[in-house]
Amino acid sequence: MKIVFGVLLVAIFSLVGFIMSIKYSERRAFYCDFYSFNSKYILSVSLSKDTLYSILEKNDCKSDFYKVALAKIKGIQTIKKYGYLKSEDYKIIDEYFDGLGKGDGYIEKRNALKSEEILKEKKKSCELEEKKYKPLFIKLGLLFGAIVFILLI
Amino acid sequence: MDLSFLGAEIENAISLLDKDKLYEIRIRKGFPVKIYYNGKFEYLNRINENGIKVKVLGTEDVINNVIFNLTEGSLYAFNDDIKEGYISKFGQRVGIAGEFVYMDGVIKTVKNIESLVIRTPHDVYGASNEFLGEIVDGREVRNTLIVAPKRMGKTTVLKDLARKLDKLGKNVLIIDERAEFADVKGENIDKYVKIKKTDAFIMALRTLSPDVIITDELSCTEDFIAVKDAVLSGVSVISSCHGNGISDLKGKSFFVNGIFDRYFELTSKGLPGVISAVYDKSFNLL
Numbered sequence: 001m002k003i004v005f006g007v008l009l010v011a012i013f014s015l016v017g018f019i020m021s022i023k024y025s026e027r028r029a030f031y032c033d034f035y036s037f038n039s040k041y042i043l044s045v046s047l048s049k050d051t052l053y054s055i056l057e058k059n060d061c062k063s064d065f066y067k068v069a070l071a072k073i074k075g076i077q078t079i080k081k082y083g084y085l086k087s088e089d090y091k092i093i094d095e096y097f098d099g100l101g102k103g104d105g106y107i108e109k110r111n112a113l114k115s116e117e118i119l120k121e122k123k124k125s126c127e128l129e130e131k132k133y134k135p136l137f138i139k140l141g142l143l144f145g146a147i148v149f150i151l152l153i
Numbered sequence: 154m155d156l157s158f159l160g161a162e163i164e165n166a167i168s169l170l171d172k173d174k175l176y177e178i179r180i181r182k183g184f185p186v187k188i189y190y191n192g193k194f195e196y197l198n199r200i201n202e203n204g205i206k207v208k209v210l211g212t213e214d215v216i217n218n219v220i221f222n223l224t225e226g227s228l229y230a231f232n233d234d235i236k237e238g239y240i241s242k243f244g245q246r247v248g249i250a251g252e253f254v255y256m257d258g259v260i261k262t263v264k265n266i267e268s269l270v271i272r273t274p275h276d277v278y279g280a281s282n283e284f285l286g287e288i289v290d291g292r293e294v295r296n297t298l299i300v301a302p303k304r305m306g307k308t309t310v311l312k313d314l315a316r317k318l319d320k321l322g323k324n325v326l327i328i329d330e331r332a333e334f335a336d337v338k339g340e341n342i343d344k345y346v347k348i349k350k351t352d353a354f355i356m357a358l359r360t361l362s363p364d365v366i367i368t369d370e371l372s373c374t375e376d377f378i379a380v381k382d383a384v385l386s387g388v389s390v391i392s393s394c395h396g397n398g399i400s401d402l403k404g405k406s407f408f409v410n411g412i413f414d415r416y417f418e419l420t421s422k423g424l425p426g427v428i429s430a431v432y433d434k435s436f437n438l439l
Contacts, residue, residue: 044230051227073226101227104262108229 002153009152010145017141021134023084026063028126030085033065035119038096038112045108052101072097092118154273155243158222166199166209176304178271180211180219189304192421219269223247234331234347236260241347244335247271274333280306280426281313287415287431287439288314294323294365294389295414296380300396306425307393308369312337313426314391315367326363328353333369354379358386365389377409384412399432 037059044050050058052073056066064082071079072093081090096115101108154172156164163186167175170190177189178197185208186197198206223242224231234240240247251266288297299307312334318325319339327334327344330353334344343361345353350368357363371377371394380390390412396402398418403410413434420429431439 049230049233051225051230053225053227075221075226101224101229103229104232105229 006146006149006153009149010142013145013148014138014141017137017139017144018134020141021130021137024126024130024133026082026084027089028123028130029063030065030068030082030089031119031123031126033059033061033063034069034096035116035123037061037065037069038115038119042109042112042116045105045112049105068093069097073101089122092122154245156273158219158243159271160215160218160222162199163197163209163215166197169198169200172273173275175273176275177273178269180216180269180271182211182213182216182267184211185209186211186215216266216269219247219271220249220266232262235263238263239331241332244274244333245271246331246333274312274336275309275425276312276336277306277309277425278313278316281310281317283428284310284314284417284426285317287417288391289318289321294318294391296384296389296412297391297415297417298371298402298413299391299393299417299419300398300402301393301417301419302395302397305419305421306427307419308333310419310426311367311369311391311393315339315342318365318367323364324362326357326361326366328357328366328368330369351375351379354383358383358388363388365391367391369393370395372407374407374409377407377412381409381412398430399436403436 037056040055040059041052044055053070056069056073059066061069068079068082079093085093100111103111156167159167159178163178163180166186167178167188170188174191175188179187179189181187187194188197197209199209201207220228220240223240228235231240231242235249238249240249248268248270249263249266250268250270251263253263254261284297284299288295299310301307315325315327315334315337316339319341323341325339325342327337327342328348328350329335329344329346330348330350332346334346337344343363345357350371353368354366357366366383366388368380368390369392371380371392380392383390394402394405394408396405399416402408402416411434415434416432416436417428418430418432420427433439
């Protein structure tokens with residue numbers, strides 16, 4: 001009975017650790033979609049001249065980036081705040097979408113190429129953060145569960 | 154007819170009208186919106202919160218909102234159109250007027266847009282019935298030019314002709330320079346969209362082997378020469394040109410004679426595409 005209780009406790013705390021680490025995956029997924037959107041945008045302004053909406057639809061987003069970008073493209077000023085995004089992320093989002101699509105192809109491409117560097121860096125740092133913190137949180141959960149179990153018995 | 158891009162205020166005001174009688178909407182910054190409705194220009198009115206009829210005003214916000222909706226916030230995607238003085242979307246052509254920006258002697262874009270002219274297309278099935286007998290002669294399709302002023306139904310007739318020729322089994326190529334034939338489809342219809350006529354004719358002859366080419370608004374010598382080359386290659390061409398009639402056409406600096414077998418003049422009788430006169434190749438009245 002004690003063993004079952006102990007396994008359950010460890011599993012619950014590990015799950016808590018996993019849930020606490022989700023924000024890193026969500027942030028990484030957000031920047032992956034953001035970077036991918038920008039890459040498609042660069043191609044589009046140079047060649048196919050698709051609209052922002054059309055590029056977003058083709059982007060196959062797996063994160064909340066779709067909702068954020070759609071709101072921004074529609075010109076909605078106040079967007080929903082997501083817990084896993086920091087204030088610096090919202091600053092990047094605002095700066096990116098402010099004026100996006102309003103210039104000619106040359107200006108748009110120049111701006112998008114500038115953004116590419118920033119987004120590449122952000123994407124990379126988010127991937128590193130996820131790699132670093134996700135297993136850490138799960139391990140901490142596991143450890144905490146084990147400690148609590150030991151203390152209880 | 155999707156007019157949602159005009160914004161809620163104008164769309165609501167238009168919803169009070171019979172859309173079949175609406176041909177044009179003119180929005181000018183600081184002035185009431187005007188419409189060409191039931192054969193005449195009038196103000197566009199809306200019902201305010203007190204139930205009183207008031208004129209809809211063309212503000213900067215209204216104009217910017219229309220442009221935003223038309224371009225989906227992606228001006229760069231429409232800059233080639235904008236440089237030509239229009240934006241084409243949803244099968245509608247919106248003419249724009251403002252400050253043109255030149256760079257190295259070439260128009261780069263238009264800024265400070267202060268006027269919009271929205272032409273609302275109408276599909277009138279059967280609009281070309283009267284034309285067909287003169288244009289189709291057995292297996293032959295005569296090279297035809299429709300000459301008429303604006304709002305006489307030139308494009309409406311061309312659209313209907315495309316559908317009719319499709320049903321006759323002719324391979325029809327529509328050269329749709331301003332994306333106005335979006336709703337014309339058929340099993341024998343191909344379309345070149347947003348392409349210069351001069352480029353389109355060359356490509357079409359090399360690759361698509363159409364029986365008939367339909368294109369709207371010939372407006373320069375290069376257009377006429379492109380048509381002439383197509384005709385000399387054995388392809389029939391049906392097109393249109395702005396003008397009050399044959400005498401106007403012959404006086405145009407860019408007109409090239411000897412291409413077309415039939416010329417149609419149109420008249421305004423409240424319906425699109427009402428023929429007032431038909432001429433043969435030598436401008437003899439038929």
